[in-house]
Amino acid sequence: MSEEREKELSGLQYLSQERPKAMQHLLAFFRESGKHLDPKTRFLISVVTKVINFSPRGLRQYLPRAQREGASRDELLDAILCAYPAAGLTKVVDAVEVFRELEREAKLGPAAPAQPEPQWVPVLRAGEVPEGEARVVGVGEKQLAVFNAGGEFLATANACVHQGGYLGEGFLDGEVVICPLHGWQFNVRSGACLNRPNQQVKTYEARVREGQVEVLV
Ligand code: FES
Structure with a gap:
């Protein structure tokens, strides 16, 4: 587990002990907030947040997941670009490098296969x-x-x-x-x-x- 993730978890544990009720509401909000989004949208949002936090590991996880759920190559790149106002140009450019690495490693296909219309x-x-x-x-x-x-x-x-x-x-x-x-x-x-x-x-x-x-x- 990364040092950053460990710090995050111990911070959450501390808050759960100190402010149990407030944390209960906050965690319930986390659980509920993404419920009505389809998986592709959820994963694209995760891509945006991983650019903002600049987490190459997170990007390597969520870019392929979003693609598996039907996101096109353009949509993946647009999700990275959408992070620009909060992340700034450097993080966006670094995230694009991760994207290109994934393509070179063939962990991202050139394009998601067309999804048949649900029936x-x-x-x-x-x-x-x-x-x-x-x-x-x-x-x-x-x-x-x-x-x-x-x-x-x-x-x-x-x-x-x-x-x-x-x-x-x-x-x-x-x-x-x-x-x-x-x-x-x-x-x-x-x-x-x-x-x-x-x-x-x-x-x-x-x-x-x-x-x-x-x-x-
Ligand atoms: S809990 Fe469902 S397979 Fe293990």
């Missing part, structure tokens, strides 16, 4: 999933878990981000599913992992049309 796909009848339960469904090569959370249908990738446990076979408590393998807990609306705040399972929009549950994939 609503019927996956099962609403009546097949009682409240508080889930079902695993296949859509093309994807396997999804469809949850009935108090009458509302929500969907996530079926594979747990830890070691691939089937979330659709987990225990659902309200909007939280507990992975059957090692018990990590995920909010199935936001995808946030409750006991590993830096982890996230992919979520999909779901709706019911004429008794049929459809997911946007």
Whole structure:
């Protein structure tokens, strides 16, 4: 762990002891604030912040992630440029060097493959999933878990981000599913992992049309 990160963590621990209530609100804000953003946008924002803090390691992590989520080469470069007012020119130029290194190492492709337009796909009848339960469904090569959370249908990738446990076979408590393998807990609306705040399972929009549950994939 870098010295900077260690300092950050011990600072957070100190604040959590000294101002527990204020920190509870602050951490809840962190958890909530990115929930409604799609993964590409979240990762592009992370790129901007990594330029501002000038963290080459962070850039090496988030540039490829944003690209995997569909960001084009131009969007990645624009995200770096967007940091200019807060970061200044030197950090922007240094970040572009990291970008070019990643391209040379082939860790960034020349362009993200075009993403097919998401489509609503019927996956099962609403009546097949009682409240508080889930079902695993296949859509093309994807396997999804469809949850009935108090009458509302929500969907996530079926594979747990830890070691691939089937979330659709987990225990659902309200909007939280507990992975059957090692018990990590995920909010199935936001995808946030409750006991590993830096982890996230992919979520999909779901709706019911004429008794049929459809997911946007
Ligand atoms: S595989 Fe889900 S918690 Fe380990």
